[in-house]
Amino acid sequence: MFQSLSDRLSGVFDKLTKRGALTESDVAEAMREVRRSLIEADVALDVVRDFTDRVRAKAIGQEVLRSVTPGHMVVKIVNDELIRTLGSEAAPIDLHASPPVAILMAGLQGSGKTTTTAKIAWRLTNRDKKKVLMASLDTRRPAAQEQLRVLGEQTGVATLPIVAGQGPLQIAKRAMEAARLGGYDVVILDTAGRTTLDEELMTEVAEVRDATQPHEILLVLDSLTGQDAVNTAKAFDSRLGITGTVLTRADGDGRGGAALSMRAVTGKPIKLLGTGEKWDALEDFDPERVAGRILGMGDIVGLVEKAAQTIDVEKAKSIAQKMKKGEFDLEDLSEQLKQMEKIGGMGGVLGMLPGMGKMKAQLNAANLDDSIVKRQRAIISSMTPKERRHPKVLDAKRKRRIAAGSGTRVEDVNKLVKMHRQMADMMRAMGKNKGMMARMFGM
């Protein structure tokens, strides 16, 4: 979501950190560029103004300009102010109330409300071991209740049985009652959405709120809609008093303006990010991490956590050892690709590594997506052990055999061999960055 902003800012800061000394006018010039980048990312103007004023005030002080690395000090100030703009601290869903705790989901139609309801329910069930009941209060869209029922079946979460003819308020009361009787910890109420804001929608949600006293009122917003999402949030909050927002489609190419303005404009925390269509594509919104991503410093923490959950540590260690010795062969590449697929594909991994944002763009340009990763693994598995260990032996005849065996073309085999060579080089270079390798592979 923050790719182009991130690219632009890293351009500004590259220039700044390369200089030994900085003058006030250097900082002012950099701030003008930061300002332009933020406006281009569709951040609300007030937020941009506030942000750059705060950074400028801190950065122009004598301590910064006279310090040994003034450029880095400025980047640090920008980082801290970004975190502050994003809300300072992560604000997870709060379930500290006597059960059944009601979570009211609100939002415009198509924002991703129902999907998010299922994602939250799935996570609370599987990660937090809560007993969750979902109920759709959408009696307008004929298929809405059925959609949630199906999602419930797929995620293994209970849904309130559908009773034809009931209105939203009746359904909400029935859900709370069923949750009490059934000993549920959490009830998630998925309200109806409209394509535009209207008074009727607000009244309906307000009535449900009053009847169920939800502990959380989460507003689901499509981050691709930028400033419209911010305006929607303002309207919902002033009418309903939301407790937080969820930004969906953070995996899309939104410019990031919604995320950056949301907290400052509404005063309510962004609690979660939707990052895809699957159940597990839901992330806690952590301002520190998001700021790190925006500044292109990479999300080391996120990668390490995710890797720890999925990576086979022993295998990773032995690959890391080989990499150190410059012995990274095709067998290792195949293993590496498999691990990458588990973590969420090439794009997912590279996007989280510092300085890899640009490389990711190149890979995308080279069309190296995850289906290609699968094909590459097929090619490697059609090779003999010797070929995997010593790709140099691959002559035209062997390549033809491998291509035939994996249902690919010789051209694809060539591309893979070339990629392996480039990766081996890259990894050797990365190997020099001890700290990162140590954290990634537990070396």
Ligand code: GDP
């Ligand atoms: P609702 O009308 O607000 O309930 O919207 P839905 O939950 O039905 O979602 C509308 C579409 O958006 C569906 O196709 C979802 O799969 C998709 N969607 C929801 N959240 C995300 C997300 O975080 N990322 C992506 N890429 N798609 C999403």
